[in-house]
Amino acid sequence: MINRKLALVIALSAAAYAQLPQLSKEVDAAYPAAQALYLDLHQNPELSSHEVHTAVKLAEQLRTLGYDVTEHVGGTGIVALMKNGDGPTVMLRTELDALPVEEQTGLPYASKVHAMDDSGREVPVMHACGHDLHMAALAGTASVMAKNKSSWHGTLMLVGQPAEEGITGARKMIADGLFQRFPKSDVGVALHVTNALPAGQVGITPGIYNTNSDALKITIYGKGGHGSAPHTTIDPIVIAARTILTLQTINAREVKPGEMAVVTVGYIHAGERKNVIPDQAEFGLTVRTYKQEIRNQVLAAIARIVKAEAAGGGATREPSVDRDAGTDAVYNDPALAARLRTPMEAALGKGNVIKTEPITPSEDYAYFIEQGVPSLYFSLGGADPDKFAQAEASGTQLPSNHSPLFAPDVDPALRTGIAAEVAVLRNLLNTSRGEPRNSIGKQ
Numbered sequence: 001m002i003n004r005k006l007a008l009v010i011a012l013s014a015a016a017y018a019q020l021p022q023l024s025k026e027v028d029a030a031y032p033a034a035q036a037l038y039l040d041l042h043q044n045p046e047l048s049s050h051e052v053h054t055a056v057k058l059a060e061q062l063r064t065l066g067y068d069v070t071e072h073v074g075g076t077g078i079v080a081l082m083k084n085g086d087g088p089t090v091m092l093r094t095e096l097d098a099l100p101v102e103e104q105t106g107l108p109y110a111s112k113v114h115a116m117d118d119s120g121r122e123v124p125v126m127h128a129c130g131h132d133l134h135m136a137a138l139a140g141t142a143s144v145m146a147k148n149k150s151s152w153h154g155t156l157m158l159v160g161q162p163a164e165e166g167i168t169g170a171r172k173m174i175a176d177g178l179f180q181r182f183p184k185s186d187v188g189v190a191l192h193v194t195n196a197l198p199a200g201q202v203g204i205t206p207g208i209y210n211t212n213s214d215a216l217k218i219t220i221y222g223k224g225g226h227g228s229a230p231h232t233t234i235d236p237i238v239i240a241a242r243t244i245l246t247l248q249t250i251n252a253r254e255v256k257p258g259e260m261a262v263v264t265v266g267y268i269h270a271g272e273r274k275n276v277i278p279d280q281a282e283f284g285l286t287v288r289t290y291k292q293e294i295r296n297q298v299l300a301a302i303a304r305i306v307k308a309e310a311a312g313g314g315a316t317r318e319p320s321v322d323r324d325a326g327t328d329a330v331y332n333d334p335a336l337a338a339r340l341r342t343p344m345e346a347a348l349g350k351g352n353v354i355k356t357e358p359i360t361p362s363e364d365y366a367y368f369i370e371q372g373v374p375s376l377y378f379s380l381g382g383a384d385p386d387k388f389a390q391a392e393a394s395g396t397q398l399p400s401n402h403s404p405l406f407a408p409d410v411d412p413a414l415r416t417g418i419a420a421e422v423a424v425l426r427n428l429l430n431t432s433r434g435e436p437r438n439s440i441g442k443q
């Protein structure tokens with residue numbers, strides 16, 4: 001463990017010197033404004049679909065840099081274009097939204113914001129997923145690209161997407177003409193900050209990057225009655241309980257060992273009183289998978305088990321299975337991932353570009369890919385390198401995204417995010433029009 005820690009420290013120090021001197025200077029020049037934006041956004045987070053001030057702040061910075069900015073795309077979304085001669089169109093995307101989480105980091109710039117959520121409840125708000133860092137990185141990158149236009153040619157399309165956490169924003173932007181009113185991107189790029197890597201590093205996952213997500217609401221119909229007379233009822237709570245236990249066998253007995261599948265029952269609602277058997281029970285699931293065929297298998301197994309358990313319990317009618325909008329796994333074009341590794345290594349140092357395993361969360365970037373935009377969605381190290389090394393040595397976990405304690409090591413993470421984005425964009429924007437799509441991986 002000590003050797004590993006030492007190796008990490010050496011890798012990190014090597015990285016600092018390995019950064020391209022010119023790029024490092026450009027990042028230095030863009031950094032103060034990006035950091036100021038980060039601190040502002042972090043202290044003023046806004047909930048999904050309510051990113052009004054957030055969008056204005058980002059739009060203003062981009063407009064000042066010379067971008068042609070359109071606001072209110074798919075709600076509070078923004079699109080900023082910079083046309084710089086002939087070449088492909090490359091999209092760089094950030095999310096805008098924060099979460100209903102009460103910040104407990106104790107940082108001097110911790111959020112103290114409360115706001116009304118869509119159900120009218122007052123909730124605390126925090127950038128617990130790190131989207132403030134993504135916006136600041138995009139703004140810093142926008143600055144470097146705008147001030148060094150001789151280093152690229154083509155069209156840079158910056159997208160600020162609302163409501164990622166609710167998995168609705170990408171679809172709304174697409175429905176509002178993202179790729180009709182604005183140029184259709186040849187390639188897309190996005191990043192996500194994570195404590196699974198130390199600040200200074202980035203992770204590339206070729207192929208499947210995260211999970212398919214499906215949300216199900218299941219209702220079991222029984223026959224209510226007096227709690228003292230169960231023989232006169234059909235108890236939906238007992239059927240639901242049995243169903244939930246049988247669902248656990250999908251993973252254990254049906255899915256091939258080694259294949260990723262998560263079936264989590266996140267809530268169960270049934271009944272009001274101790275002595276009343278209700279006439280229905282409802283529970284909600286989230287299902288996560290990497291592969292489409294496993295997704296189909298698991299969803300079919302859930303439907304079969306739910307129906308069979310209800311029939312076995314004598315339910316008065318077939319249970320209902322309602323599927324909320326899910327999202328597909330983000331797929332990193334393997335050839336694109338291989339191609340962009342080289343400029344990232346040149347920018348950050350070879351040891352700082354790590355091949356990472358797919359992760360279990362989901363997100364709606366997949367909708368952009370489905371529009372025919374091959375993409376690289378990479379991970380940005382967010383953890384304080386010392387804390388990361390300590391956690392590795394002791395086998396503990398640092399707070400994950402969405403935790404009230406999530407606190408990226410801003411300075412190195414933000415600088416690395418900008419450097420990586422600029423390196424990737426310059427590589428993509430130094431090809432002829434259409435070339436990235438047709439010749440991905442041929443370099």
Ligand SMILES: [Zn+2]
Binds near residue numbers: 129165401402
């Ligand atoms: Zn999130």
Ligand SMILES: [Zn+2]
Binds near residue numbers: 095130131164192401
């Ligand atoms: Zn996120």
